[in-house]
Amino acid sequence: MKALRIWGGVILALALVGVCAWMWAIAWAPARSDYAQQGIDVSDEAGKIDWFTARSSNLDFAYARATVGADVRDALFAENWAGIYEAGIRRGALHAFSLCQLASDQAGNFTATVPRDADALPVAIDLAFRDDCPARPERDVVLVELRQLAATIETHSGKPVILRISPDFEAHYQVSGAIDRPLWSTGMFFPPAYSARPWRLWQASTIRRIEGAERPVNWNVIAP
Numbered sequence: 042m043k044a045l046r047i048w049g050g051v052i053l054a055l056a057l058v059g060v061c062a063w064m065w066a067i068a069w070a071p072a073r074s075d076y077a078q079q080g081i082d083v084s085d086e087a088g089k090i091d092w093f094t095a096r097s098s099n100l101d102f103a104y105a106r107a108t109v110g111a112d113v114r115d116a117l118f119a120e121n122w123a124g125i126y127e128a129g130i131r132r133g134a135l136h137a138f139s140l141c142q143l144a145s146d147q148a149g150n151f152t153a154t155v156p157r158d159a160d161a162l163p164v165a166i167d168l169a170f171r172d173d174c175p176a177r178p179e180r181d182v183v184l185v186e187l188r189q190l191a192a193t194i195e196t197h198s199g200k201p202v203i204l205r206i207s208p209d210f211e212a213h214y215q216v217s218g219a220i221d222r223p224l225w226s227t228g229m230f231f232p233p234a235y236s237a238r239p240w241r242l243w244q245a246s247t248i249r250r251i252e253g254a255e256r257p258v259n260w261n262v263i264a265p
């Protein structure tokens with residue numbers, strides 16, 4: 042019985058530690074003294090967002106996913122795009138690149154979805170392997186397609202795009218050293234160092250909880 046009580050206490054203590062660690066993780070953000078400008082990026086996976094309430098989390102900017110590939114529009118993009126603006130937060134749009142579809146078709150989807158806005162942040166192109174696309178074209182093909190997509194979006198937006206590259210996509214295609222655009226790297230809790238050039242944005246958490254959002258959002262910082 043004594044051994045059971047001891048093990049019960051150990052299990053309870055570990056459970057409490059786990060809960061405390063989780064509560065810390067979902068509220069964590071890099072120190073403002075290190076990264077003065079911080080914000081979020083969202084898609085319809087985050088659910089509906091009350092942007093006036095979300096603003097209380099001291100958001101300097103917000104990116105909303107607009108499109109995926111050539112034929113998908115984020116279900117909440119229009120609502121998020123308007124809500125971010127109305128809440129007085131700087132806004133940017135994001136396109137999720139697909140290795141299974143032509144850049145020209147993807148650009149058409151994006152430009153038809155996202156209105157021109159001279160005050161918007163640079164458009165972000167998200168480069169990551171997706172479950173709905175098993176294709177892995179040759180690197181030269183991918184780089185040509187990406188350059189075409191970036192050029193078309195830049196003509197539409199009037200600003201150079203920013204490339205958000207996941208670690209595995211970068212390892213496979215080595216995009217950061219081949220296409221000279223600002224970089225947005227990802228890495229939970231620790232600043233990433235996998236790209237060929239310094240990053241401009243860092244996605245520091247994908248589990249941040251903030252007031253006004255139904256589900257977790259991605260938390261990002263801008264390099265000092």
